[in-house]
Amino acid sequence: MNPKHVAIIGGGVSGLAAGIHLARQGARVSLFEANEALGGCCSTTEMDGYTFNNGAMFIAVPRLLDHAFARLGLDRAAQLPLRRIAVPQASQLPSGALITLGDRRHIRIDGKDSAARTATLQAELERCMDKWLPLLDIFTDQLLPQPLSLPRVIAKAWRHLPKLRGSLADELKRSFSDPEARAALAAVTLYAGLPIERTPVSLIVGLISLLEDGLHLPEGGMGSIGALLAATLRQLGGQIHTGAKVAKIAIKDKRAQGLLLAGGEQIACDAVISTVGGMNTFSHLADSDQVPRAMRRRVQGAPLSHRTLSIQLGLANRLQPAAHSVNHIPLMEEQKRMLAPQAGGIKWFSYTVPTLPMPELAPPGGSIVEMFAAVDENLPLEAWTEQAKTAAADAAIAALAQQQPLEIVTRRITSPKNYAERMHLFGGAVYGLSPAARPDQQFPHKTPIDGLYLAGQTTYPGFGVATAMFSGVFAAEALNGR
Numbered sequence: 001m002n003p004k005h006v007a008i009i010g011g012g013v014s015g016l017a018a019g020i021h022l023a024r025q026g027a028r029v030s031l032f033e034a035n036e037a038l039g040g041c042c043s044t045t046e047m048d049g050y051t052f053n054n055g056a057m058f059i060a061v062p063r064l065l066d067h068a069f070a071r072l073g074l075d076r077a078a079q080l081p082l083r084r085i086a087v088p089q090a091s092q093l094p095s096g097a098l099i100t101l102g103d104r105r106h107i108r109i110d111g112k113d114s115a116a117r118t119a120t121l122q123a124e125l126e127r128c129m130d131k132w133l134p135l136l137d138i139f140t141d142q143l144l145p146q147p148l149s150l151p152r153v154i155a156k157a158w159r160h161l162p163k164l165r166g167s168l169a170d171e172l173k174r175s176f177s178d179p180e181a182r183a184a185l186a187a188v189t190l191y192a193g194l195p196i197e198r199t200p201v202s203l204i205v206g207l208i209s210l211l212e213d214g215l216h217l218p219e220g221g222m223g224s225i226g227a228l229l230a231a232t233l234r235q236l237g238g239q240i241h242t243g244a245k246v247a248k249i250a251i252k253d254k255r256a257q258g259l260l261l262a263g264g265e266q267i268a269c270d271a272v273i274s275t276v277g278g279m280n281t282f283s284h285l286a287d288s289d290q291v292p293r294a295m296r297r298r299v300q301g302a303p304l305s306h307r308t309l310s311i312q313l314g315l316a317n318r319l320q321p322a323a324h325s326v327n328h329i330p331l332m333e334e335q336k337r338m339l340a341p342q343a344g345g346i347k348w349f350s351y352t353v354p355t356l357p358m359p360e361l362a363p364p365g366g367s368i369v370e371m372f373a374a375v376d377e378n379l380p381l382e383a384w385t386e387q388a389k390t391a392a393a394d395a396a397i398a399a400l401a402q403q404q405p406l407e408i409v410t411r412r413i414t415s416p417k418n419y420a421e422r423m424h425l426f427g428g429a430v431y432g433l434s435p436a437a438r439p440d441q442q443f444p445h446k447t448p449i450d451g452l453y454l455a456g457q458t459t460y461p462g463f464g465v466a467t468a469m470f471s472g473v474f475a476a477e478a479l480n481g482r
């Protein structure tokens with residue numbers, strides 16, 4: 001019998017992971033990526049000798065990445081060496097206090113009453129770690145590496161479920177007495193783009209993991225992950241087509257039968273895995289008359305994640321900040337002001353210096369700095385003209401220049417419109433679905449259209465490099481009837 005021919009849309013980590021899993025099971029795999037390069041939001045682009053991230057900046061929860069690699073028959077430690085980021089995060093508060101969060105529970109407050117405040121914070125942190133470490137282990141080792149199942153969640157985590165009620169703000173208020181320490185801890189989840197009062201308390205496991213297991217960079221930078229997965233898929237016989245944008249999924253009688261490429265070529269296949277997000281798949285790639293009404297409603301009601309303006313600078317000078325990521329932040333309750341453009345000049349902001357742990361990402365003596373500036377979420381994508389994005393970026397760069405010497409050699413600015421057009425992110429929303437989306441708002445791996453499966457960051461277990469890889473594995477397993 002001929003092996004099953006599976007077409008995969010998207011060459012990010014979820015599509016590559018799905019391809020590897022299927023190829024190992026004997027399927028014939030053809031992967032189609034719209035861009036010339038693979039890796040999607042976990043890739044890098046070199047500009048003038050500077051290696052800029054195209055999305056993901058670090059590996060959090062490294063154990064989860066190990067599990068994802070193991071599921072693909074890969075040895076993460078041998079094939080993808082990671083470099084630990086010695087000091088992941090520092091927060092500068094208005095009082096002048098500097099709070100540094102290191103891994104292995106190193107945490108320090110510099111400023112007034114430094115020793116006493118640090119001791120109190122360390123004691124409170126130990127209690128917080130005791131409370132949440134078991135849940136980090138359950139999430140990392142037992143729940144996230146499996147498809148979502150309520151019975152499994154109850155069986156593994158029932159003791160901890162009451163803790164998962166409420167917001168991260170409530171938990172930080174309960175656990176930490178020092179308002180500035182709370183601000184620094186809350187800032188770890190600024191990446192989620194949510195007000196802390198609406199950030200699910202479950203995101204605390206990211207903070208706990210940072211303090212326990214640290215943040216990491218793959219040797220060679222984030223692009224090494226996609227490159228390794230692509231090489232593996234090719235070795236297993238998978239066909240990878242770049243510059244191959246899919247225009248339509250051919251669906252007949254509610255069954256996926258192939259793809260139509262933007263260039264006009266038709267591809268016949270037995271099944272399709274789309275990794276380009278549930279919203280993109282059902283509103284652009286599938287003809288609406290083939291999409292069941294319930295799925296159309298899910299697309300319409302999908303809570304999108306935030307948009308952002310990314311500013312990446314290649315510098316001739318070497319920056320030596322206090323940490324890989326530096327936050328200039330107000331107290332926790334005011335941090336929501338960082339999620340919208342700040343009137344009268346940017347006062348609060350965060351930046352990351354990937355060359356601090358990995359100087360070789362820049363030419364000798366130089367460095368890279370990356371910032372995300374908040375945008376007006378109501379602004380339509382068309383409003384992001386070159387002029388508008390330059391003005392917004394200049395304001396953020398001016399704020400940064402007050403803190404760090406910037407000898408700018410090259411710069412890359414990515415607006416929400418660029419994210420939508422270059423990275424194909426639906427509406428420019430960086431994670432697809434909001435990190436606050438409920439499990440029932442995520443898209444299923446097996447869709448109501450026969451032969452059409454979904455993976456990627458709008459499906460369980462959501463956005464993130466390792467979780468996206470797992471979603472590819474789960475879609476492949478669903479396709480194989482497991």
Ligand SMILES: Cc1cc2nc3c(=O)[nH]c(=O)nc-3n(C[C@H](O)[C@H](O)[C@H](O)COP(=O)(O)OP(=O)(O)OC[C@H]3O[C@@H](n4cnc5c(N)ncnc54)[C@H](O)[C@@H]3O)c2cc1C
Pocket residue numbers: 009010011012013014015032033034035038039040041042054055056057058059060244245246247275276422423424430431455456457462463464465466468
């Ligand atoms: C700005 C940003 C920062 C992030 N930071 C981190 C971080 O620090 N750590 C972390 O773990 N995660 C981070 N993430 C999340 C993580 O990068 C993503 O969740 C993950 O890489 C998504 O992988 P994916 O394969 O699901 O999707 P994608 O990487 O989006 O891959 C989908 C691919 O499909 C292609 N495509 C789209 N439409 C078509 C079409 N019609 N035809 C063919 N191909 C198509 C796209 O070009 C893309 O390559 C970040 C994401 C962003 C955007």
